[in-house]
Amino acid sequence: MEFPVTDxxxxxxxxxxxxLDSEVAGEALRKAFNDSFxxxxxxxxxxxxxxxxxxSYGIGKVLMCYKRMKAENGILMVKPLQGFVKETFELLxxxxxxxxxxx
Amino acid sequence: xxxxxxxxxxxxxxxxxxxxxxVLELPYDFADLNLEDLYRQRLDSKKALLITKSTKGIYCxxxxxxxxxxxxxxxxxxxxxxxxxxxKLSKKAADKLQVAFDEAFANALEHGALELNSNLRTQxxxxxxxxxxxxxxxxxQEEKYNARPIWISFNLQSAKFxxxxxxxxxxxxxxNISSTFQEIEKPSGRGLMLMxxxxxxxxxxxxxxxxxxxxxxxx
Numbered sequence: 001m002e003f004p005v006t007d008x009x010x011x012x013x014x015x016x017x018x019x020l021d022s023e024v025a026g027e028a029l030r031k032a033f034n035d036s037f038x039x040x041x042x043x044x045x046x047x048x049x050x051x052x053x054x055x056s057y058g059i060g061k062v063l064m065c066y067k068r069m070k071a072e073n074g075i076l077m078v079k080p081l082q083g084f085v086k087e088t089f090e091l092l093x094x095x096x097x098x099x100x101x102x103x
Numbered sequence: 104x105x106x107x108x109x110x111x112x113x114x115x116x117x118x119x120x121x122x123x124x125x126v127l128e129l130p131y132d133f134a135d136l137n138l139e140d141l142y143r144q145r146l147d148s149k150k151a152l153l154i155t156k157s158t159k160g161i162y163c164x165x166x167x168x169x170x171x172x173x174x175x176x177x178x179x180x181x182x183x184x185x186x187x188x189x190x191k192l193s194k195k196a197a198d199k200l201q202v203a204f205d206e207a208f209a210n211a212l213e214h215g216a217l218e219l220n221s222n223l224r225t226q227x228x229x230x231x232x233x234x235x236x237x238x239x240x241x242x243x244q245e246e247k248y249n250a251r252p253i254w255i256s257f258n259l260q261s262a263k264f265x266x267x268x269x270x271x272x273x274x275x276x277x278x279n280i281s282s283t284f285q286e287i288e289k290p291s292g293r294g295l296m297l298m299x300x301x302x303x304x305x306x307x308x309x310x311x312x313x314x315x316x317x318x319x320x321x322x
Contacts (some may be wrong), residue, residue: 021205032231055202056294057209060224064233084198091300092293 001028005036011077011101017050020058029058033065042074045101053091054085059092066097077101110259113181114154114163160260169216170249172208179204179266182257186264191320199301200264200318206294207268207314208255215270215312216251217242220291262322267315274311 001024004015014032018025036044046062048054054062066094069076071078079101081089089095165178183201186192192200213219213230213278219242223235242248258265299305302316 021202052201053198055205055209056297057205059293064227084195088202088297092296 001025003028005032007031007040007041008103011103012036012044013047014044015047015050019053020051020061021053021055022057026057028059029061029065033068037065037068037072037074042069042072043077044069044074045079046098047078048078048085049080049082051085052083052087059088059094062094062098063085079103109184110161110181111154111156112187114178117177117181117196120128127151147311156222162256162258164254164256166252166254168244168249169212169251172212172243178255179257182259182264186259186320192264192318196318200266203298203301203316204266204268206298207266207316208253210294210314211253211270211272213239214275215272215315216253217248218272262289264318264320265315269308269313272312276311 001018003017006013014029014036016025016029018028020026020029033044044065045066056084062078066076076098077100078089078098079099082086086095089098118286153164155164163178163182179201183192183197187194187197214221217239219235219239221235223238224233226234228234228237253271254267254269256267258267298314298316303319304317305314307314308314
């Protein structure tokens with residue numbers, strides 16, 4: 001499984017095309033993020049529009065990306081927050097940590 | 104009531120791919136009998152799946168070893184699909200219940216059976232993976248850990264759906280986790296919070312090795 005990555009302006013978008021509730025999806029996110037981060041990208045947006053379900057494993061992966069970015073003064077954003085994912089983010093107060101990209 | 108026979112067919116279909124299954128039909132309300140005794144009498148400790156069908160509903164219990172862990176997840180799906188089809192549960196509620204089950208199962212597997220400490224999640228290896236995940240992969244290959252049992256049960260009645268997950272580990276104290284709920288970036292505790300919020304009732308046995316949660320159904 002691989003998640004497509006595209007650059008637009010100064011932002012890098014990782015299009016997460018599966019639910020973030022399995023090791024396979026988590027590994028795909030880790031790889032896509034690390035590849036972007038290691039190539040110097042410091043504003044990364046996780047496109048969650050195709051994600052129906054996220055569990056604590058998936059959230060853990062998102063937070064790992066966040067922490068790595070934060071350590072290098074970068075920004076990790078999400079788009080869009082909707083449905084089950086939005087509810088889960090708000091429940092765990094992650095919406096206060098990860099800004100939403102409205103572009 | 105439910106399309107019980109369809110549900111039974113679905114569960115048996117999943118079971119038959121990899122384990123031996125028995126179905127017991129009880130003509131009476133199984134609340135009148137001690138299920139533990141029944142299972143001890145009828146369920147060989149090596150046999151994986153027992154389904155009890157009675158006038159009250161369906162009770163399904165499966166015993167697996169850690170090495171077969173991935174096979175446990177699909178068992179919840181026929182129950183949830185049926186409840187949504189019968190309009191006893193909304194799709195959103197079914198998704199939440201699936202997440203709650205995933206969390207309970209992950210805890211039983213990773214903490215109960217594999218004895219992984221959540222603090223290891225913050226230790227990262229050179230390739231970006233955590234020490235926690237590396238240790239999980241390693242212990243899944245060791246017989247000392249991967250032969251350990253996990254039990255799941257699904258109890259489907261007309262007014263509620265009850266799920267239990269049990270492991271044979273040392274147990275845990277939920278109070279030790281609850282105190283960190285307010286820390287957004289903490290390494291653990293999110294699974295427990297999701298389980299509590301996505302179900303109507305949740306409780307642990309005294310030792311902390313078994314979690315049971317209840318979802319009230321649409322009448």
